[in-house]
Amino acid sequence: MNKPLIQVDNVSVSFQVKDHIVDAVKNVSFNVYEGDIFGIIGSSGAGKSTLVRTLNRLASPTSGQIYVNDTNIASLSGKSLQHFRFNVGMIFQNFNLASSKTVYENIAFVLKAAGKRGAVVKERTTELLNLVGLSDKAFAYPTELSGGQKQRVGIARALANDAKILLCDEATSALDPQTTAAILELLKQLNREFKLTIVLITHEIDVIKKICNRVAVMSQGEIVELNNTFDLFASPKKDFTQSFLDIDKNTDLPEKIKNSVKGKLVRLRYINENATEPVLYQSAKQANVAFNILHGFIEYFNDQALGNLVVELIGNNQNINELIQSLKNHDVIVEDIY
Numbered sequence: 001m002n003k004p005l006i007q008v009d010n011v012s013v014s015f016q017v018k019d020h021i022v023d024a025v026k027n028v029s030f031n032v033y034e035g036d037i038f039g040i041i042g043s044s045g046a047g048k049s050t051l052v053r054t055l056n057r058l059a060s061p062t063s064g065q066i067y068v069n070d071t072n073i074a075s076l077s078g079k080s081l082q083h084f085r086f087n088v089g090m091i092f093q094n095f096n097l098a099s100s101k102t103v104y105e106n107i108a109f110v111l112k113a114a115g116k117r118g119a120v121v122k123e124r125t126t127e128l129l130n131l132v133g134l135s136d137k138a139f140a141y142p143t144e145l146s147g148g149q150k151q152r153v154g155i156a157r158a159l160a161n162d163a164k165i166l167l168c169d170e171a172t173s174a175l176d177p178q179t180t181a182a183i184l185e186l187l188k189q190l191n192r193e194f195k196l197t198i199v200l201i202t203h204e205i206d207v208i209k210k211i212c213n214r215v216a217v218m219s220q221g222e223i224v225e226l227n228n229t230f231d232l233f234a235s236p237k238k239d240f241t242q243s244f245l246d247i248d249k250n251t252d253l254p255e256k257i258k259n260s261v262k263g264k265l266v267r268l269r270y271i272n273e274n275a276t277e278p279v280l281y282q283s284a285k286q287a288n289v290a291f292n293i294l295h296g297f298i299e300y301f302n303d304q305a306l307g308n309l310v311v312e313l314i315g316n317n318q319n320i321n322e323l324i325q326s327l328k329n330h331d332v333i334v335e336d337i338y
């Protein structure tokens with residue numbers, strides 16, 4: 001496997017609050033690879049913000065190490081820390097724009113902070129405005145922008161000094177679904193065109209499904225499960241993941257149908273949406289098992305489709321087991337419901 005771009009080793013973060021200690025992040029380890037869109041999902045208070053803030057040294061681990069490009073970031077100071085921060089941009093839920101500056105000035109400001117002057121600033125700012133689709137808003141003030149436009153300025157600013165990593169702290173949580181989709185599309189484009197590595201934290205399952213290739217599920221300061229997004233949704237290993245990500249879809253069956261089920265109820269998950277029904281049909285015929293499809297839907301993760309079927313199997317146990325084995329041999333994930 002590639003070398004990690006970000007390596008988080010046994011990181012814990014605790015806060016002293018009056019007379020007690022809050023363990024916000026507990027012994028967390030994971031790697032992020034170049035080109036990843038790495039999602040961290042969890043409910044409020046899970047420790048996501050604290051964890052992501054350690055990645056650009058906005059917060060410091062109480063214990064553990066973080067390496068970015070093989071450099072232990074705790075060792076950085078002065079110019080090397082400043083340079084590191086140019087390389088790791090960040091965007092926020094509330095955009096954090098300077099309200100007294102125009103869009104152009106908000107972007108130019110961070111370029112000037114990095115020592116750039118004159119034509120270089122003008123050229124790069126114009127380029128960035130173009131990149132995020134805001135060329136016509138250069139001289140508008142933040143109050144004159146929609147939420148989506150404000151976040152585009154945030155993105156331009158975060159990437160201004162050629163950041164290789166973008167950290168997103170609930171960057172779309174304040175936006176409506178349509179604007180969220182447009183911002184996620186822009187992030188995907190930046191990831192594709194510039195190999196921008198993105199670490200995003202969110203409590204929105206749809207954000208993870210739409211753009212992340214890998215995801216960590218966080219609860220109470222710990223990473224409960226980490227996997228490729230597709231595999232995590234297709235076969236979660238932990239009950240917490242299953243319930244948090246709302247994967248338990250058999251609840252979608254109306255009571256009347258559930259009560260009428262006489263055979264064995266299973267959920268089938270499969271990658272190739274075209275292949276499973278024929279496989280099910282042929283395997284069931286061979287095993288002498290009858291089946292009823294009670295529920296079905298296809299979910300999309302990035303560009304990959306995951307088919308789901310809830311099926312009642314009717315036959316003797318041995319035949320049903322034979323059918324289940326045959327489905328598994330065809331890479332269908334079979335899960336008992338009851």
Ligand SMILES: Nc1ncnc2c1ncn2[C@@H]1O[C@H](COP(=O)(O)OP(=O)(O)OP(=O)(O)O)[C@@H](O)[C@H]1O
Binds near residue numbers: 049203
């Ligand atoms: N500066 C701080 N001082 C004291 N406690 C803190 C501080 N920052 C965070 N915490 C606590 O650490 C825990 C994790 O908070 P954090 O903001 O990282 O969670 P989160 O998953 O990002 O939640 P949210 O989505 O609500 O922001 C919480 O119990 C929070 O109260």
